[in-house]
Amino acid sequence: MVEAVLWDVDDTIFDFSGSERTGLLRHFAAEGLPSGEAALDRWHRITAEGYARLAAGELTYGQQRRERVRAFVERPLADAEADAWHDRYVALFEAAWTAFPDVAAVLGALPYRQGILSNSRAVHQERRMRALGLRHHFEVLLCSDGLGCAKPDRSAFLAACAALGLPPSQVAYVGDQLDMDAVGARDVGLLGVWLDRAGSAAPVPGGVRRITALGELPALLACS
Numbered sequence: 001m002v003e004a005v006l007w008d009v010d011d012t013i014f015d016f017s018g019s020e021r022t023g024l025l026r027h028f029a030a031e032g033l034p035s036g037e038a039a040l041d042r043w044h045r046i047t048a049e050g051y052a053r054l055a056a057g058e059l060t061y062g063q064q065r066r067e068r069v070r071a072f073v074e075r076p077l078a079d080a081e082a083d084a085w086h087d088r089y090v091a092l093f094e095a096a097w098t099a100f101p102d103v104a105a106v107l108g109a110l111p112y113r114q115g116i117l118s119n120s121r122a123v124h125q126e127r128r129m130r131a132l133g134l135r136h137h138f139e140v141l142l143c144s145d146g147l148g149c150a151k152p153d154r155s156a157f158l159a160a161c162a163a164l165g166l167p168p169s170q171v172a173y174v175g176d177q178l179d180m181d182a183v184g185a186r187d188v189g190l191l192g193v194w195l196d197r198a199g200s201a202a203p204v205p206g207g208v209r210r211i212t213a214l215g216e217l218p219a220l221l222a223c224s
């Protein structure tokens with residue numbers, strides 16, 4: 001019997017990819033740079049390289065961000081200029097923040113306690129949920145930076161259940177990543193629900209439930 005629903009945020013509740021895409025395209029255009037799919041691909045490639053150097057300990061977070069900006073604009077920029085360029089992007093990204101259109105109705109209608117478990121920084125997700133007018137739906141908002149562990153580590157799911165004071169068997173987890181979210185949750189004893197918005201043809205592992213829109217969630221939970 002489900003008593004509570006835990007949620008992923010990015011690309012489950014918050015349209016991270018769409019908001020980022022809109023923010024980037026507007027930013028490139030505002031900076032007088034080529035905009036479009038090729039520019040997005042180039043930015044994402046440069047970003048992946050920057051994050052790899054961050055993960056390898058070659059650069060600090062601030063250094064890799066500036067290096068990404070310099071690589072993208074293909075000009076030497078002082079630190080302050082690179083920071084300002086990135087700040088202008090962030091302002092347009094934040095102006096483009098949106099929740100998926102099926103989110104508000106489902107969060108408001110579910111007769112369960114609700115919480116967030118995200119592999120992000122709590123300060124970011126608190127701001128996003130408040131900006132989108134959704135924060136009041138969630139009793140707890142837990143992120144990997146505060147927990148010291150991240151999905152699909154079982155410790156992350158167990159910490160979220162403990163925060164609700166419920167055993168995993170009474171908690172459902174809803175997320176867009178099959179392995180990290182739904183399989184990870186299932187392996188710890190939660191009801192793992194994979195939100196497959198793209199309607200992919202990927203096989204669904206045993207014990208995992210798949211939905212393609214949040215409107216399917218109330219009936220699924222009511223039968224669980």
Ligand SMILES: [Mg+2]
Pocket residue numbers: 008009010011012175176177
């Ligand atoms: Mg996600």
